[in-house]
Amino acid sequence: MPAQIQNEKYEAILQTAHDLFWKFGIRRVTVEEVCKEAGVSKMTFYRYFSNKNDLAKEVIEKMFSDMYTGYRSLMDQDIPFEEKVKQQLMMKFEGTNEISAELVKDIYGDPGSELFSVWKSRADKIVQVVLDDYKEAQKKGWIRQDLNVEFILYMSNKTVQIASDPQAQAMYPDMQSLIMEIANMFFYGIMPRNIVTK
Amino acid sequence: MPAQIQNEKYEAILQTAHDLFWKFGIRRVTVEEVCKEAGVSKMTFYRYFSNKNDLAKEVIEKMFSDMYTGYRSLMDQDIPFEEKVKQQLMMKFEGTNEISAELVKDIYGDPGSELFSVWKSRADKIVQVVLDDYKEAQKKGWIRQDLNVEFILYMSNKTVQIASDPQAQAMYPDMQSLIMEIANMFFYGIMPRNIVTK
């Protein structure tokens, strides 16, 4: 049994599905389309996946798993906490980590579905991990003690959204300046560095 | 008969369809979806359009008509030709004018269709107008006499594509610098200004 080729086809399907689902959501993409794009026959598809839902589930799980791996390897580095948060922000800005709006729409459109609960459980797990890391960092004095950690995460997401708001973009000559401004705001607030709130 | 409301619904359908077709192409978008998004019942839809194809046709025609209007009003301004070309380039860079890849895929996927011929005839017409304008400008000495005008238009399009190539982007600290470099290259080539080719 040629194990490599098996993997190749399987991976091709997964990758193609990821790209298409990313752009168009799940609903608008057909199994045949995925097969064509991946250069795989329909029979081969059904040998690896029992249906589109199954495929979507694996795509989602791989996505979260990759996301988690990336996060973990960043956090395990021996660099200052602030540097880690900065890099996370930057990764989000660059869209590498961003989650597809169309995919989310499809999944949140049917809260009773299996996909919804898979998505939710994986997402919740990551949030939990991040929360724990941040609480730990807070204990160690790497971030302000008087801040609600949940709120920090919330603001971190908002912050990224602002970067894609045309109104905000209009205020800066280029994207880079806007991103810098947002990041600085997120880290240091609006107060000059030498004034310390009690 | 409240003529304004008629127009409102009609315009809403057209605008919604434009946005959806832009994002997903025509194939992936259903009439019901357009109706829902536009806040219009299916019956109302069929009062204004006979089917999805008809809708797509009107969307495309409006798009080209708007494009032409924008181009015309730019060219009719009393500013140097170089300035006009610069502004056109910039508009393209900013994506205002850019044509949707998904839409083009759907339309060019079926060269026998009515939509294809509508698209082609409108596109050809615009190209013809632009060509004429450039030839006129060449006669008046606003651009180099020894250049093939068709080739200038071709390069103008290529030029815009380069701005979205990650490999090119990697060579510059930000988008703005890249765009400036491309624009300068397009206008003046690589030679220093005081050296004139015979």
Next chain:
DNA sequence: TATAAAAATACAAATAAAGTAACATATCTT
């Protein structure tokens, strides 16, 4: 309150997508 436009509902007809079966071909292993 009479009237016209639009919405809601329900549905038959058409089209598209999903999924399967039988057989053909390519590719790897030994």
Next chain:
DNA sequence: AAGATATGTTACTTTATTTGTATTTTTATA
């Protein structure tokens, strides 16, 4: 090269979605 296994092709049935229309109800307005 032989046999096994993965993949492809074609054709087909079933299921789901979309289209387009007819009928009734609601809404706005003049």
